[in-house]
Amino acid sequence: MKSITMRGILGFPIAPYNQQGRLDEIAFVTNIQYLVQSGLDAIFVCAGSSEFQSLDVAEYEWMVDCAVSAVNHKVPVFVGTGGNIIHAQQLAGIAAKKGADGLLILPPYLIEPEQEGLYRYYKTIIASSSLASIIYQRDNAVFAVDTVSRLCELPQVVGFKDGHGNIELNTELTRVIGARLNWMNGMPFAEVTMPIYKSLGFQSYSSAMSNYLPHISRLFYQALLECNEPLIQQLYEICLLPIHRIRKQRKGYAVSLIKAGMEIVGLPVGSSVRAPLIEVEKEHYKQLEGIITRVLDHYPAP
Numbered sequence: 001m002k003s004i005t006m007r008g009i010l011g012f013p014i015a016p017y018n019q020q021g022r023l024d025e026i027a028f029v030t031n032i033q034y035l036v037q038s039g040l041d042a043i044f045v046c047a048g049s050s051e052f053q054s055l056d057v058a059e060y061e062w063m064v065d066c067a068v069s070a071v072n073h074k075v076p077v078f079v080g081t082g083g084n085i086i087h088a089q090q091l092a093g094i095a096a097k098k099g100a101d102g103l104l105i106l107p108p109y110l111i112e113p114e115q116e117g118l119y120r121y122y123k124t125i126i127a128s129s130s131l132a133s134i135i136y137q138r139d140n141a142v143f144a145v146d147t148v149s150r151l152c153e154l155p156q157v158v159g160f161k162d163g164h165g166n167i168e169l170n171t172e173l174t175r176v177i178g179a180r181l182n183w184m185n186g187m188p189f190a191e192v193t194m195p196i197y198k199s200l201g202f203q204s205y206s207s208a209m210s211n212y213l214p215h216i217s218r219l220f221y222q223a224l225l226e227c228n229e230p231l232i233q234q235l236y237e238i239c240l241l242p243i244h245r246i247r248k249q250r251k252g253y254a255v256s257l258i259k260a261g262m263e264i265v266g267l268p269v270g271s272s273v274r275a276p277l278i279e280v281e282k283e284h285y286k287q288l289e290g291i292i293t294r295v296l297d298h299y300p301a302p
Helices: 025-037 057-071 085-097 115-127 145-151 167-180 194-200 214-225 229-247 253-264 282-298
Strands: 008-011 042-045 077-083 102-108 132-137 157-162 182-185 204-207
Touching: 008 025, 008 214, 025 042, 025 057, 042 057, 057 077, 057 085, 077 085, 077 132, 085 102, 085 115, 102 115, 115 132, 115 145, 145 167, 157 167, 167 194, 182 194, 194 214, 214 229, 229 253, 229 282, 253 282
Parallel strands: 008 042, 008 204, 042 077, 077 102, 102 132, 132 157, 157 182, 182 204
Antiparallel strands: none
């Protein structure tokens, strides 16, 4: 296995659509190049921000192909797979064929599994590919420490991304398993919780905000590393918490609010999303615009 170390800010591009509802190649490649040029440390496509649940196989293959080509080995490219176990293995094969560096394995479809079932699901997908694999804990995939330890016997497993938010469980996981895995904060708007996760040993986090304010993501992360509490506090007050409050207003804003932010800063990706997601309402869009304007007044983009 190729050694992969995940540190810093992880970029999750969106799925931009044109007026006909099809994927917009130029906007997608522009999004990826913008993240890489902004200094993000890895790119994850066909995951939650890319509306994984709404992509067909042809679109999935196209997005992986575009991402690998656009990144061009500058940073690792991970690709989401999961849901239906047979379908997940098929997608893992596509990711490997197209030259991706690894897989982000999403929870199983619908079922609330026992730990043994969860183990078998993840093991089957991981073992079907030679790619590095990251376990994603969220929703109906919540792991016991023993289950993660068993999965760590597979050499492909390189990381654990948490989107569940149980601090007691995360403390036990990091203390028991330690440096065997790369620990990644995948909570919604992960900047809000990253100081806590960093204290547990999590070295990286997924940043939705980096799609439209990457220099703020970088400023925040650097402040964390330097324990610059005054700067961290100011970023919470003028940026992180105000955006987080809007994001919580409607289900699905975790994706559509990213597109709104990108449109506000002049990245032409369009605001449409596929059902069951909904677009950002006008009032919330206006609030986000005001926050971004205020943030850029304080911290102009380079």
